[in-house]
Amino acid sequence: MKKSYTRREFLELSALAAAGAAVLPSLLMEACSSGKNTVNFFNWSRYIAPNTLPRFTQKTGIKVNYEEFSSEDAMFAKLKSGAQGYDLAVVTDYLVPKFKALGLIDEFPDGSVPNAKNIAPHFRRPPYDPSGAYALPYLWGTTGIGFNRLDLKKRPDSWHDLWNPLYAGKISMLDDARDCVATALLMLNRPEGTQDPKILDQAKQLLISQRPLVYQYSNDTYIDSLSAGNVFLAMGWSGDVLQASEENSHIDYTIPKEGSYLWVDNLCLIHNSPHKKEALELANYLLEGKVAADIANFVRYATPNAAALPHIAPSLLHDPRIYPTPTINRRLRFTAIINDETERKWNQIWMEVKAA
């Protein structure tokens, strides 16, 4: 899940922060007395069911210190600069190889998480974790187009709809080098790993040509813009758009015909975790079919857990925007795993598109 605050969440968080200040003293006491039977879990905000962790504690007696982040950039920066005290963290796919290379995460020892058998075959040994030992898929979603049905004459079905001059000033794009450059290459029908400066320049020109039409480049406020009618079309992440569609039934989501990317958030074991045993136990619990289903039903993202599917609410399971049909599935690919050099070129392109 790549998202930051929506307005509602922000207000909720502020309320939480106020409540947090009230319980801070007791939390500090707990931190000091953090004995053996605790585990520190670092997750996206609003990315778990409310009863998941209390039930885990009830069942195992292990206390969970739960911390949330709302930006993976900030989370990466935090762990990279050596933040201590986390045992289990939810890590987005493309970050897994980076975390591995930087020695921030450890392998799950063979057989240490029996419920890993529940993971659907499609999500085993994914490109970002070819050995399948570092990352246990937790939830997944797609990148696509969110739109307001009332504002459009025709349902969008192509990435090129985001380049339609008819919608000038009513288009929102993700502010993300990976998503945007990868999508431009997809539209040009070129391989994502390409180093060919000519092709990369084409992708850059494609994105620059779109700029006059773009209302905003945003990873968070695009949902508000869509709800408020400031934009008609927004490149966005499935879960964000679908959460907004619960509040405004005219908001819809589609995966363009050229194809798109699916992304996966994973449970990872933080390097040298002082509570490794407890972390493994928590990971195993989160991968139980019923538990994974409770989480997926609550957050409305798709679960990669095959044992969870029978427990998923039928209205969600049969929604192709959450669980794409096999036809759409064939058009989806895992997030591009590119080398450092390519990534730097993508970042450079994105900077030039935005600063131009």
Next chain:
Amino acid sequence: MEQKRLSREKFSSWLISGAGNSPTHVLLSPALFWILFFLAIPGIFILLIGFTKLGPNESWGWVWSTENFREALNPFYLPLVIRTVSYAFLTTTICLFLGFPLAYYISQAPPQYRGILTLLLMFPFWTSVLVTIYSWLIILGREGLLNGVLMRMEIIKTPIQFLNTPFSLLLGLVYFYLPFIVLPLTASLEKIPGSLLEAASDLGARPLTRFIKITWPLARPGIFAGCLLIFIPALGDFLTAEFLGGPRTYLLGNLIENQFLASQNWPFGAALTTLLILWLSAGLYFYNNIENNRL
């Protein structure tokens, strides 16, 4: 040896009792501690990181290179710099024009009301910046308050796009920074003795002459302080631009924020920051010289 001990004693007595009649220097310690640990040391780190090389997986080690500074001086970024300076300059100018009459009014108000007026001025700071920005989003949106009122009054037929334009960005910047000039200006204006203005009137000066010859020159320190308090943070602002600006108002602050977060290119971000600080300090130094020569 004897000499040394003597000077040490002298030093400690100087430290504790202060020079002459001034208070003890120990009073400085909280501020010094603060500046050392939260300004000087991080500042040195920023400077050093700017000279390192970005390694694999966005890590950086102590491998020295001037590559980041050369990249930061790439003419490609010039339009961005000009845009940023223009917005900061415009914000400062508008705040000065809006703030001066306001500060003048507050300074001339009966003392018992001044406190309340200043308090009202500080009102927006009682809520977080993010909340005020979100309020602007609600007011300026396509189906927002402003468009709603204008359409109901039949002044306009279709909603106007206020958000994500240079207008909304300037509005947000001025809204946020206005109190920063009013406060120092009020303090300056309050100090102008009424007798000076009376004397000028007695000698036949008209209101405009009085303003140009007395009020404005005496208010200069307040104007200078207020403009600096706005211009410097406006140069580095990224939050307002992120929420209220559009693709055409990408500022230097956004570029720097992006290096530290999305691109995880700390060395380049640090180089940009260092250049911005250097360039600001140089500007301040020259301005100060000019100002001193004038007096």
